[in-house]
């Protein structure tokens with residue numbers, strides 16, 4: 001599908017359909033997230049100032065994030081290449097698209113749009129530990145950017161935490177990852193009792209492959225965002241092991 005992918009957000013160019021898409025997706029996800037979403041995510045949505053009626057203004061959102069954790073938001077027309085993406089993270093910048101899917105595409109999209117990038121990823125960057133983990137992953141990735149095995153390892157960790165992680169709150173796994181928060185299919189899948197919920201364990205994550213084209217068949221459950229942040233030295237240790245193994 002041919003679509004306009006702006007290099008910067010021009011708010012006046014959003015159409016009534018864009019507002020309808022944002023409103024529909026926001027309300028539909030919130031119906032579930034009020035019950036099954038992590039309290040941390042829900043609080044963060046309030047703190048960052050998102051609501052159903054307004055498509056977020058990227059500049060204002062960036063200013064709010066900067067005041068909270070020193071992170072900023074930049075607009076990219078589409079998925080940014082891996083090296084640029086990790087460089088952005090290492091500099092406490094999160095790249096987002098500013099275009100929205102159409103009403104006809106509510107449930108299926110070939111690439112991330114603004115609803116995934118903004119609604120899914122930005123709120124939790126208001127949390128210090130989460131933001132520190134993201135920066136740490138970016139810095140580790142840049143250090144090992146020319147070692148594909150290391151980037152693949154980091155990709156798995158990012159996938160199972162930032163995109164598809166669950167967060168334990170009062171003993172119950174709650175929706176947390178951007179890929180679940182922004183997707184009705186993953187939301188319903190993740191609350192099913194028949195899907196495996198593994199405890200946060202780096203070695204298992206590193207040894208587990210994932211698919212991007214199907215609903216997840218397992219999720220990892222974190223104890224807290226502090227647990228994520230504190231795992232950075234162990235992730236670095238795992239990267240050294242990979243390098244040693246590759247160079248044997």
Ligand SMILES: [Fe+2]
Nearest residue numbers: 112163178179
């Ligand atoms: Fe994402």
